[in-house]
Amino acid sequence: MIIGLDVGGTHTDVVLLGEEGLIREYKVRTDPEDLFSTVLAGIEHIVEGIEPDRINRVVLSTTLTTNAIVQEKYPEVGMIVSGGPGIDPEHFRTNRHYYSITGSIDHRGREVAPVNLDEIHEIAAALKKEGIRNVGIVGKFSVRNPAHELAVYHAIKDDFGKIFLGHHVSGNLNFPRRIATTFLNTTIRPIHKKFFAAVKQSLEQKGLMIPIHLLKADGGTMSFEASLDFPGQTILSGPSASVMGAIAFASETEETLVLDIGGTTTDMAILVDRAPLLDPVGITLSQNRKRIQTLIRSLETRSIGIGGDSAVRLQDGILTVGPDREGPAMAYGGKVPTPTDAFFVLGIQKGDGLAASTAGIAPIAQALGISVEAAADRIFDEACNVILSQAGQMIDAINSKPVYTVHELQEGLQVHPKRILVLGGPAPEFADRLRTLSDFDVRAVPHWSVANAIGAALARTTCEVTLFGDTQREIVSAPEEDFSEPVNRNFSKENAVEKAFVLLRDKAVRIGADTRDLEMEVTEDLQFNMVRGFYTAGRNIRVKVQVKPGLIHGYQAIIERLLSNA
Amino acid sequence: MLCAKHKTGLVFFPAFDWAISPNHPEREERLLYTQDQVLEEGLLDIDGIIEYKPDIATIRDIQRTHFCVPDEWEVTTESHFISAGGAKTIGMAVMDKQVERGFALVRPPGHHAMRVVHGSRGFCNINIEAMMIEYLRTAYKVGRVAIVDTDCHHGDGTQDIYWHDPDVLFISLHQDGRTLYPGSGFLNELGGPNAAGLTVNIPLPPNTSEEGFIYALEEMVLPILADFKPDIIINSAGQDNHYADPLTNMNFSAQGYARLTELLKPDIAVLEGGYSIESALPYMNVGIILAMAGLDYSRVREPDYDPDGIRQGREVTEYIRRLGDKVMTGWNRRDETRKELQAGKTFDQRRRSIFYDTDNILEKQEETVRICEECGGCWSIDTSSDGRKRALAVHLPIKGCAACRETAYQWYESADPKTFDLALLQDRQKDRYLKREL
């Protein structure tokens, strides 16, 4: 049996899945001040009376680290960055103890200027004096040659705790994002480690000696042990839980738009043939008014401020819903009417709140000169229309992404989903209304209110490997995997792909994959002749492979059960 | 967080799957390291730098600018449509005020492509800047255009396209044609009788470095632009003046190009040549993008940059000083020159041969232009190349007067089927292109 747990902004959803389908589901209010108790209470409740040895894994998706970042509550760390020619790395400063050093590597991974060890020792001394324990080291073009990051690492490794190196973060180029991502990993690690170690320990005390997997932003999972080296990857895994929860019910041949309609936001994503679209660069987090752009692999998602608790207003005769929230619905004691109040008025939601909801919507109805029911209808329509128009914008943005080859421009991916899958609390009601307002085939996902937790439970382990070959320099390397090997001049793109698959398989198993779930694919394979003078001096090869995000082996049986008792 | 002072649009189309031939300087690898550097610097993440997907140019876009013989398909590939489309995308983004400035980093280039196209010259088939300009003139009614060509090779194709056009100022800075392809671009190439003086050539001596380029810009280009008062400035931003370029003999650097861009303040830049793909282009393009966006570029330099090592000699400085006097004299005399060239004539004629080095075609042209005080004057070209079709190409300018209009249509309609295989009419006024097989 598998436990899936997804910590959301308002609720934490927990499910217990087995061959018989959904065995149990449980919803508990999230206590943002004490996520540990929330998580533990969720797991304890769901396994009550179940033999511990019947449970073989638990997959958690939590907002813990995201919260730490948004609230800027993290410990001080040291950052050592090496820029070389280009934009001054001072522009990418992440924190107080941030040092820019000399030395540089070029785009092909050749050393241009060496590292100055005296300089490094001085910085190390300064950091130690400040009581810094964890350090991040990032060099420009370190994904082409990590020698400088390693040189700095070896010079200081005995003086500090955990040291994160930029070239481990991602195989993608982007120095500023590599700095930001390395910083995030370095700074959130203590919180991350403490939290999950405590969860693990508590479970063990209850006899649950099960592997803990964490959901990542790309819709895949990794083991808790592996996450200690990449805590950043578990950031913002909430939207990916929803997408994975919808995947089993999406068409195998068509594009599907997934909507997770929650209390404060609606998260949107696109599935193409049951595989989620990934963001080509990396996730962007918001912190106050700042954006933190990272190299953390993630699903292509868009989050908009529309949900059951969005504030409804009437200004100059114009009715608006969201994008903000001013507390709960009036039905639950809030001060501002919301779509949830509209649901009460429309009889979609039943309970004691009806009177408060009606009172809240009445002034709007009066100002519009219509009945309270008609006003509630308008509110519901408006919420749906905002969702549809934002979805349209997301699709347009995906379709207008730049391309770099003639082939891509002519045959590049264009998405035109005709089907929408909705999950979240008010999914069936929204599905009905969205269907009448659009040409989409709209359905609610079975078990819509806990589908996110089901998605987390069933997500497989994913990873990616980037391999770079240069037959003029006679080297093939995947710095992210600490791999580098001499090659001869005949080394080809085909050899590179083969090598990359070997590395990918090892990596996937290392971070917790089941060998039955290694659906591997090539996502990029480029080869360029390097002509110097009038002769071909070598080949420049770039290969990227991944374990496709998807569901674990054997999920079909579970899904069929879910469908039959939906 | 970095934020651009000038909102800048980029189209980046490295055409990773297109080349003239595997060992050609204009090949798949050309913008590879530029892309690496641009991505690694995180330029596309900067606030106020917006990357656009290139549009695909259309046959109509080509027909506003060129006469393709025998037709458009015969002389182009998909890449040409994307590269020209990329320039057009940037042009539209600037005109729609989505961005303040824009840079199309596209390939293949276009500035050697002339009005008539039988094939490829100097790696160029269709003129991507001119196609963009003609589109902007039609769609946005742009009035006066200035093109500053900073490619090391003379922009002979662009010069040819605007030779008779009084609303388009063309300035080319380049390595002296006596020492480099295409062997043109001398001081006495001033434009046709209706647009005399509005073609300005600044042939710089080999080994010119930052000092010479910046001098030419400050003492010639900027004063001429100030006089002409264009509505839009286009930079034909070739990068082969670099000291590491294998095809040329100049000593310009990434810092120099960035400074030049900062001073010129082009509304739109379109990449042309530049073949030091590994040790120069990545740094130059980053420098130019930063300069366009109004960001600090002082730390962008080639690993081997040594300003003293590439400094120009005193004789070069002296030569450019004297050249500047001549260029400015020519510019200041442009009205007299026009009167001299027009004096007593109704039509002006010239004959020339054009060699398509990339495709090995020799074209013969006989050109007739109507001398006109009212407009740029209509013109016709009798064009033929060995063993291929002979065509009569007639052009009516965008602000063509009634008399020129009548003449243009008469030329087109009376084309002799015994002489010509094809009659073509480019009516820029009505924005249409007529074609008759004879």
Ligand SMILES: [Zn+2]
């Ligand atoms: Zn030029």
Ligand SMILES: [Zn+2]
């Ligand atoms: Zn050139």
Ligand SMILES: [Zn+2]
């Ligand atoms: Zn006229």
